Amino acid sequence: MDRQTEQRQSKLFVNNMVESAIRIGLLVLLLSFTYDIIKPFIIPVLWGAIIAVALLPVTKKLERSLGGKRGLASTLVALIGISILVIPFVLVSGSIYDGVAHTTEVLQSGEIKIPGPTNKIAEIPIIGDKLYSIWNLFATNIEKGIQQFLPEIKGFLGTIASILGGALTSLIMFIISLAIAGGFMAHAEKISGALETVAVRTVGKKAEQWANLMAATIRSVLLGVVGVAFIQSAIIGAAMFVFKVPAAGLLTLATLILCIAQLPALLIVAPVIFYVYSTGDGTSTTIFTIWALAGGLSDNFLKPMLMGRGVDVPMPIILIGAIGGMLFAGIIGLFLGAIVLAIWYELFLFWINYETQSELTELKQSKEEVEDYRI
Numbered sequence: 255m256d257r258q259t260e261q262r263q264s265k266l267f268v269n270n271m272v273e274s275a276i277r278i279g280l281l282v283l284l285l286s287f288t289y290d291i292i293k294p295f296i297i298p299v300l301w302g303a304i305i306a307v308a309l310l311p312v313t314k315k316l317e318r319s320l321g322g323k324r325g326l327a328s329t330l331v332a333l334i335g336i337s338i339l340v341i342p343f344v345l346v347s348g349s350i351y352d353g354v355a356h357t358t359e360v361l362q363s364g365e366i367k368i369p370g371p372t373n374k375i376a377e378i379p380i381i382g383d384k385l386y387s388i389w390n391l392f393a394t395n396i397e398k399g400i401q402q403f404l405p406e407i408k409g410f411l412g413t414i415a416s417i418l419g420g421a422l423t424s425l426i427m428f429i430i431s432l433a434i435a436g437g438f439m440a441h442a443e444k445i446s447g448a449l450e451t452v453a454v455r456t457v458g459k460k461a462e463q464w465a466n467l468m469a470a471t472i473r474s475v476l477l478g479v480v481g482v483a484f485i486q487s488a489i490i491g492a493a494m495f496v497f498k499v500p501a502a503g504l505l506t507l508a509t510l511i512l513c514i515a516q517l518p519a520l521l522i523v524a525p526v527i528f529y530v531y532s533t534g535d536g537t538s539t540t541i542f543t544i545w546a547l548a549g550g551l552s553d554n555f556l557k558p559m560l561m562g563r564g565v566d567v568p569m570p571i572i573l574i575g576a577i578g579g580m581l582f583a584g585i586i587g588l589f590l591g592a593i594v595l596a597i598w599y600e601l602f603l604f605w606i607n608y609e610t611q612s613e614l615t616e617l618k619q620s621k622e623e624v625e626d627y628r629i
Contacts, residue, residue: 297583298427301590302434305335306442307469308476313439325440332436339428342488342506375532464601471600475593479572482556483513489549490523497542499526511580514589516573519550571599 309331317327371389376382392399438445450465491506499505509522523546530542572592579591 297587297590298430299434301427301431303438304472304476304590304593305431305435306438307472309335309435310439310442311473313442324442328436328439331439332432335432335435336429339425339432342491343425371532375528378528464604468597468601471597472593475572475596478557479516479576479592480514480589482553483510485556486510486513486519486549486552489552490519490546493542493545493549494526496545497530497538499530513553514576514592516576519553520547523547523550568599571595 313324313327313331316330317324320327371386371393375389376386378385388399388403391402487506487510490509491502494502494505505522505526509519512521513519527539527543527546531539572595575592575595576589577591579587579589579594581587583590
């Protein structure tokens with residue numbers, strides 16, 4: 255009898271294991287198919303949600319001015335954001351296209367004239383002599399210079415084409431994300447209620463505190479990192495366009511990327527100042543130098559003002575997030591990575607502090623109970 259019972263239990267156990275394995279396998283297969291379907295939309299939706307959280311206060315203020323029309327307010331905010339993105343992109347692209355077209359015309363005409371370097375170039379510390387010799391080679395014998403540096407020129411042109419293609423893709427992604435953000439802001443209360451239910455189920459009683467911390471982190475990083483980067487690149491780019499620096503559009507885009515990655519804008523500004531200094535007159539060079547340096551150093555007072563409104567995130571966290579995000583998802587990942595990593599950093603600190611405070615409170619209560627018992 256015991257043997258038959260054991261056999262039945264063993265058979266039942268095997269049947270349950272097989273049935274569970276089949277169910278789990280089907281669930282994994284369903285999740286895999288679902289992920290493949292929604293994968294192209296994950297980054298735009300996530301970025302749209304981040305933009306919605308950051309711009310919701312602006313939308314609410316505009317809603318009051320429009321007589322409570324939330325849909326119209328969110329649409330206007332999304333359209334303004336798209337305009338802010340598209341107009342500079344068109345200007346930068348136009349600058350790059352004009353430069354390429356002009357270079358093509360010059361090459362086809364055969365009348366290539368490169369001004370020779372001045373002695374000021376040779377006086378630049380460390381790189382002056384090398385830069386002077388290369389510049390002088392292209393100014394005196396451009397065919398020989400092209401033959402000598404042909405692999406580097408091909409690599410440079412390929413890099414530019416790759417950057418432009420990535421920038422166009424990122425612009426489209428930004429536009430889609432802003433449209434999604436507009437929808438999120440128009441129905442913020444309903445979405446917030448649904449997310450709150452999920453958050454309470456997942457996190458527990460701390461859900462509201464976590465949500466407030468995430469919103470504060472998003473606004474802080476978006477203003478203090480991305481906002482400052484836009485302002486810096488706009489100031490420096492305007493100086494380059496006004497003084498007609500070659501490839502001003504491309505240099506402006508590179509400045510924006512450096513600033514978001516928390517690298518100093520002077521890495522680009524300094525060589526451009528040397529170029530203007532070697533080719534322009536004293537007055538224009540001085541004006542450009544002051545203008546460009548002001549833009550490059552403006553983050554020193556902009557970041558404390560803008561990031562002070564939210565939370566303080568260490569720069570290494572932003573740097574790792576920005577670079578890792580860019581490697582993962584291109585230019586849009588540059589923005590997204592910094593924000594996501596900052597959110598995780600703040601949530602981790604909150605979790606550590608919360609648990610520590612809870613333990614200290616329990617310890618204090620236990621000590622008081624012991625003292626009461628002794629009395």
